[in-house]
Amino acid sequence: MQRFIIVRIIQSFFIIIGVLVFVFILGRIGDNDPAILMAGPDAEEVDIIEIRRVYGLDKPVLVQLG
Numbered sequence: 001m002q003r004f005i006i007v008r009i010i011q012s013f014f015i016i017i018g019v020l021v022f023v024f025i026l027g028r029i030g031d032n033d034p035a036i037l038m039a040g041p042d043a044e045e046v047d048i049i050e051i052r053r054v055y056g057l058d059k060p061v062l063v064q065l066g
Contacts, residue, residue: 024065033057 027034035051036043052058 021065028061 033048035048035055035057038051038055039048049058056064
């Protein structure tokens, strides 16, 4: 029974990592810029740049994911 529980915990870990990567990639597909989506359609460029800085969206993709 212990072996079963340990295997399930390890499987759950990999599933959670997979879902996180999948959702992150979905958010980056196409021309979707999370900063523009958060700022809204009437936001000025200064606001969008600030959102990118605050949330780390100006950093490389691997740094954002990690």
